[in-house]
Amino acid sequence: MKRKATAVWKGTIKEGKGNLSTQxxxxxxxxxxxxxRFEDEKGTNPEELIGAAHSGCFTMQLSANLTEAGFDPEKLETKAEITFKDGTVSQSHLILKAKVSGIEKSKFDELVEDAKKNCPISRLLDTEITLTSELVS
Known part of the structure; x- marks a missing residue:
């Protein structure tokens, strides 16, 4: 499977404009x-899109892990905070809030850690990945 996205840019870095399209x-x-990207003008940017990709991928991987372990995730909500510093994406911090009935915290933590390490976007990113999680009832 291949997925495609296209970026088109016209002009200088500060005055130029671009557009993004996906398959x-x-x-x-x-x-x-x-x-x-660097100020507060409303619109998207590459780091925001990385955050969306990482939070979505991690959440799907965790759902698969939980399902394979015999648990039915009621709700998984993940926020990704991407740190862009000195011209580099230096960190992706995932913040998870999960509702999963009947799971012990230690098993939950094990499955969360596995999803953090093994979702395809985590494996792609060459940066520090941190996570905080909350299991709610």
């Missing part, structure tokens, strides 16, 4: 620029 059409000439 699925979810992003279709979605604009991005310097102010969206």
């Amino acid at each position: 699925s059409g979810v992003l279709d000439n979605t604009p991005y620029n310097f102010k969206m």
